[in-house]
Amino acid sequence: MLEVNGKLQTGYFNYTYKALRRPNGEIYGIHHMSVDVTEQVLYKLKLVESEAAVRRLFEQTPVGIGILKGESLIIENVNAAMLSYAGRKYEEVINQPLFNVIPEIEGQGIKEIAEHVYNSGIPYTSPEARIKLFRNGKMETIYLHFAFQPRRDEYGNITGLMVIANEITALVNARKRVEKNEQLFKNLANSMPQVVWIAEIDGTASYYNNRVREFSGAQRLEDGGWTWEWRVHPEDMKASTEAWNYAVKNLTAYQQEHRVMMTNGAYRWHLSRAYPFQSDEGIKWYGTSTDVHDQKVLEMGLENLVRDRTMALERSNDDLEQFAHVASHDLKEPLRKIKTFAYKLKDELQSTLGEDGNAYLNKILHSTDRMYAMINGVLHYSSIRAIDHIPHTVDLNSVIKNILQDLEILIQEKKASINFQQLPAVKGISALLYQLFYNLINNSLKFSKENIPNVIDIRSSEIDLKGLQYVEIIITDTGIGFDESYAEKIFATFVRLHPKDKYEGTGLGLALCKKIVERHGGFIFAQGDKNIGAEFTVLLPK
Amino acid sequence: MSQTILLADDDKDDADIFQQALRAVAPTIGFSHVDNGSAIFDYLNNEKNARPTVIFLDLNMPEMNGWQCLAKIKNEKKFESIPIIIYTTSSNPREYEIARDLNAHGLITKPTDPKILKKVLGIVTANLETKQLREAVKEAYLMTRE
Numbered sequence: 013m014l015e016v017n018g019k020l021q022t023g024y025f026n027y028t029y030k031a032l033r034r035p036n037g038e039i040y041g042i043h044h045m046s047v048d049v050t051e052q053v054l055y056k057l058k059l060v061e062s063e064a065a066v067r068r069l070f071e072q073t074p075v076g077i078g079i080l081k082g083e084s085l086i087i088e089n090v091n092a093a094m095l096s097y098a099g100r101k102y103e104e105v106i107n108q109p110l111f112n113v114i115p116e117i118e119g120q121g122i123k124e125i126a127e128h129v130y131n132s133g134i135p136y137t138s139p140e141a142r143i144k145l146f147r148n149g150k151m152e153t154i155y156l157h158f159a160f161q162p163r164r165d166e167y168g169n170i171t172g173l174m175v176i177a178n179e180i181t182a183l184v185n186a187r188k189r190v191e192k193n194e195q196l197f198k199n200l201a202n203s204m205p206q207v208v209w210i211a212e213i214d215g216t217a218s219y220y221n222n223r224v225r226e227f228s229g230a231q232r233l234e235d236g237g238w239t240w241e242w243r244v245h246p247e248d249m250k251a252s253t254e255a256w257n258y259a260v261k262n263l264t265a266y267q268q269e270h271r272v273m274m275t276n277g278a279y280r281w282h283l284s285r286a287y288p289f290q291s292d293e294g295i296k297w298y299g300t301s302t303d304v305h306d307q308k309v310l311e312m313g314l315e316n317l318v319r320d321r322t323m324a325l326e327r328s329n330d331d332l333e334q335f336a337h338v339a340s341h342d343l344k345e346p347l348r349k350i351k352t353f354a355y356k357l358k359d360e361l362q363s364t365l366g367e368d369g370n371a372y373l374n375k376i377l378h379s380t381d382r383m384y385a386m387i388n389g390v391l392h393y394s395s396i397r398a399i400d401h402i403p404h405t406v407d408l409n410s411v412i413k414n415i416l417q418d419l420e421i422l423i424q425e426k427k428a429s430i431n432f433q434q435l436p437a438v439k440g441i442s443a444l445l446y447q448l449f450y451n452l453i454n455n456s457l458k459f460s461k462e463n464i465p466n467v468i469d470i471r472s473s474e475i476d477l478k479g480l481q482y483v484e485i486i487i488t489d490t491g492i493g494f495d496e497s498y499a500e501k502i503f504a505t506f507v508r509l510h511p512k513d514k515y516e517g518t519g520l521g522l523a524l525c526k527k528i529v530e531r532h533g534g535f536i537f538a539q540g541d542k543n544i545g546a547e548f549t550v551l552l553p554k
Numbered sequence: 555m556s557q558t559i560l561l562a563d564d565d566k567d568d569a570d571i572f573q574q575a576l577r578a579v580a581p582t583i584g585f586s587h588v589d590n591g592s593a594i595f596d597y598l599n600n601e602k603n604a605r606p607t608v609i610f611l612d613l614n615m616p617e618m619n620g621w622q623c624l625a626k627i628k629n630e631k632k633f634e635s636i637p638i639i640i641y642t643t644s645s646n647p648r649e650y651e652i653a654r655d656l657n658a659h660g661l662i663t664k665p666t667d668p669k670i671l672k673k674v675l676g677i678v679t680a681n682l683e684t685k686q687l688r689e690a691v692k693e694a695y696l697m698t699r700e
Contacts, residue, residue, distance in 0.1 A: 341643075344643070351666035352567070
């Protein structure tokens, strides 16, 4: 350690001591020479240092490296990694020819490759070589990513080889497992009777099973996969595309029935369904398309049947209405004449006819009026359907009040008393509701007992039926009533319980009530006690 | 000035009854009868015929129906001023409105009882050529509405 220029430094000196002699050989002094060899020494140290670093790198790198010398590929140096791949120890292999220490490699083509690289100087790389080696006490199949590189001297002559290897067995095995699973999946998919497909998160199809070959527009790709153009029936295309786009956008399940063109050009109904799944590779769509053509045709056949029947029914209803309209007009014409001339007879030939004659004429006129009423009743009944009014809130109180006003004379005549409490409002068509309650109240009045005044009560309440709210209106009277056994019959058309002379009626009144109630989505039923009274209950949705 | 009623009706019985009633109620008023739509125009265009003071027009005539006649008559300058009363068997209230919309003086339903017909004709004839004719027809209409 010297102080040089004020700083303490380490220096290296070669000290030489030489004995100085007189001619007679007597030592008279020492020649001391010291040479500053610091630079050289430092340089050498650096070299040693670098060498050590390289050596460390060589030793510690996880990549297997082997340095081979000469044609016989003597193992000059080999690192731990390479030794582990080969399953050998350092002492076993150092300075030995390569192929002596791994004889089991014979016949696997490695020797030939090495010789070729040595002779041609062209390096060789195998990204994935399957090699059988004896290690850990047994023959193992490993996968190596390896390369042979020629070593050259300063003149460019090949003096040996460098071998670099990376064992990728685990990687390759994992990959093979995945391939096997994929193959399993593909086999399963291909064995299914449906078309199975997978799509990416953006909706583009990335896989179809073999069944898709039955679809027109399916094409086999080079790698054995399939693509398919959406050859869907033009009428179904828009809905299908929109549904698929919606599903893809919102990650909701997709389900669509559509007609797909088959290879023979015919369309067949298919049910396509798909669900999004989260996997390691992100979200993918897994879908199926199932041929439902036969069921669909059956279903549509039935639908058509129903529709045809409904249309036929509607047509016949329309015809009926028209017929009723025309018939009623044409039927009334002769009646009108009968009436007119009956009147004339009465007016002009009163005296000639006498009492009997007049009585007969009255009967004629009376019957004619009944005929008019019947025809009007039929016309009215059949035209109920034609009224397409928009339902609105109807205040039943004012409806009843109007009815009572219109029936004023009859009420007085029958000496009836009518009581009603505050009634609620319902949703309906006021004209029809008027008709409904008019008929019911009119009936009650009509079927009053001879000399006993009728007491008619109208009350209401709200009830819940199967989760829906209804207004219940009950009309009770103390008239002649009816036998309970007729409770349902009386709502049928043209049913009358009494001889026509005793109580006027067309037999259509209650039938009309029933029609109106049903039109409003409600219910009507009756209870009766002969000679005591009757009770009619009407349920209307709120 | 002498007045005439023209009745257009294809029903002979109705025409007879009308005529009888008219004669009973207003014997001085003339009566003419045609039994179809085009015959009305023949009558009107014939110079020899008296110009009707009012036309009773039935709706259900063959070939040209009452509405068409009404429209046609009202479209001709020569005849548009003649009051027309629709005279029909139908009791459809809608038709009353249509009659008014088409510029008829109103609508009367053919009464079955000749007594009522006489009343009707009484009111109408009493108000011919007056401003009250429309009101009179309305009153008659209400009487005949069954």
